[in-house]
Amino acid sequence: MTSATSATSAIEIDLVSDTSTRPSRDMLARMMAAETGDEQRGEDPTVLRLCEQIAGLLGMEDALFLPSGTMCNQIAFLVHCRPGDEIIAAENAHVFGSEGAGASALAGAQFHTIATPSGIFDAAAVAAHIRAPRMRRPRSRVISVEQTTNRGGGAIWPVEELAAIVALAREHSLAAHMDGARLFNAVVAAKTPAKIFTAGFDSAWVDLSKGLGCPVGGVLAGSKDFIAEAWHWKHRLGGAMRQSGILAGAGLYALDHNVERLAEDHANARLFADIVRGLDGVTVSPENVVTNILFLELDERLEAAAIATALKEHGVRIGVEGPRRMRVVTHLDVTRDGVERAGRAFAETVQTMLG
Numbered sequence: 001m002t003s004a005t006s007a008t009s010a011i012e013i014d015l016v017s018d019t020s021t022r023p024s025r026d027m028l029a030r031m032m033a034a035e036t037g038d039e040q041r042g043e044d045p046t047v048l049r050l051c052e053q054i055a056g057l058l059g060m061e062d063a064l065f066l067p068s069g070t071m072c073n074q075i076a077f078l079v080h081c082r083p084g085d086e087i088i089a090a091e092n093a094h095v096f097g098s099e100g101a102g103a104s105a106l107a108g109a110q111f112h113t114i115a116t117p118s119g120i121f122d123a124a125a126v127a128a129h130i131r132a133p134r135m136r137r138p139r140s141r142v143i144s145v146e147q148t149t150n151r152g153g154g155a156i157w158p159v160e161e162l163a164a165i166v167a168l169a170r171e172h173s174l175a176a177h178m179d180g181a182r183l184f185n186a187v188v189a190a191k192t193p194a195k196i197f198t199a200g201f202d203s204a205w206v207d208l209s210k211g212l213g214c215p216v217g218g219v220l221a222g223s224k225d226f227i228a229e230a231w232h233w234k235h236r237l238g239g240a241m242r243q244s245g246i247l248a249g250a251g252l253y254a255l256d257h258n259v260e261r262l263a264e265d266h267a268n269a270r271l272f273a274d275i276v277r278g279l280d281g282v283t284v285s286p287e288n289v290v291t292n293i294l295f296l297e298l299d300e301r302l303e304a305a306a307i308a309t310a311l312k313e314h315g316v317r318i319g320v321e322g323p324r325r326m327r328v329v330t331h332l333d334v335t336r337d338g339v340e341r342a343g344r345a346f347a348e349t350v351q352t353m354l355g
């Protein structure tokens with residue numbers, strides 16, 4: 001066994017990301033039992049069922065199964081944009097900073113970003129970023145929002161704000177796109193049906209491989225015309241699969257079993273925040289943890305990398321986001337007890353370091 005492997009296997013409580021989950025036995029059983037066919041020919045019944053369910057939940061006409069959330073975003077931009085177009089999004093959006101500049105590399109679009117620590121912005125901020133139509137200007141084309149916000153600490157977009165943004169998009173003939181990687185976290189935390197959040201959006205998607213606990217996949221939804229165009233890009237990018245019903249089976253299992261339980265992840269994130277809040281040298285952000293993500297801002301006496309190394313000794317892993325910034329993400333493979341142990345280990349480590 002290499003040292004890298006043994007270091008990984010010693011981690012019992014992994015709070016780095018909600019992608020750290022493994023498919024459960026029951027999920028695997030559902031995958032193995034899935035009816036399959038050739039997805040590219042529209043003959044995989046399990047994929048068709050999953051797409052139909054997600055389209056229904058999001059109030060959209062149609063949906064498309066894709067290998068990842070990143071591909072959902074990129075295909076949406078490829079359909080909405082022509083080269084030289086501009087996408088308005090938060091400065092800390094996943095589409096801007098965490099997708100290998102895909103929108104510019106693939107769709108030829110550039111970003112016009114809005115500075116907002118929570119990842120949420122209002123219609124007035126969008127209006128200030130819409131370009132007047134002039135020959136020498138980039139053409140504003142898409143408004144992209146992230147529900148919930150990842151770098152913004154799991155914040156939830158209020159329905160009214162989304163509606164105002166959709167109205168503005170209509171007024172200026174822009175497309176409204178929702179990166180719904182964690183849309184179901186918002187659904188459960190705000191007790192609001194998904195289709196209420198996505199109302200009026202031209203495209204929206206959900207990730208199956210985040211809090212829902214699937215190994216692979218995202219589902220992109222929109223109008224029939226939008227999805228027909230998205231199919232072309234799915235083929236071009238090599239995202240068209242064959243008997244992918246085994247993967248869609250995991251998604252159907254997750255819709256049945258792993259949505260309502262997201263409330264436990266939210267309670268666990270609040271528990272972690274409650275344990276470490278008030279510690280000397282540490283600020284919990286956001287102040288009110290609403291879903292499954294929180295950040296720990298450290299003062300000048302502490303170093304994120306050193307804390308992460310010390311936590312490994314406790315079998316705990318949390319994310320290093322910067323020299324003095326750490327991220328904690330709860331998910332279905334960490335228990336309440338595990339989160340409590342991780343919180344205590346973090347508190348002890350900080351107290352020891354501050355002597």
Ligand SMILES: *Cc1c(COP(=O)(O)O)cnc(C)c1O
Pocket residue numbers: 067068069070071073094095146149150179181182207209210217218
């Ligand atoms: C994870 C994530 C993505 C990308 O999803 P993948 O399935 O990892 O490709 C996009 N947007 C947000 C907000 C995310 O958190």
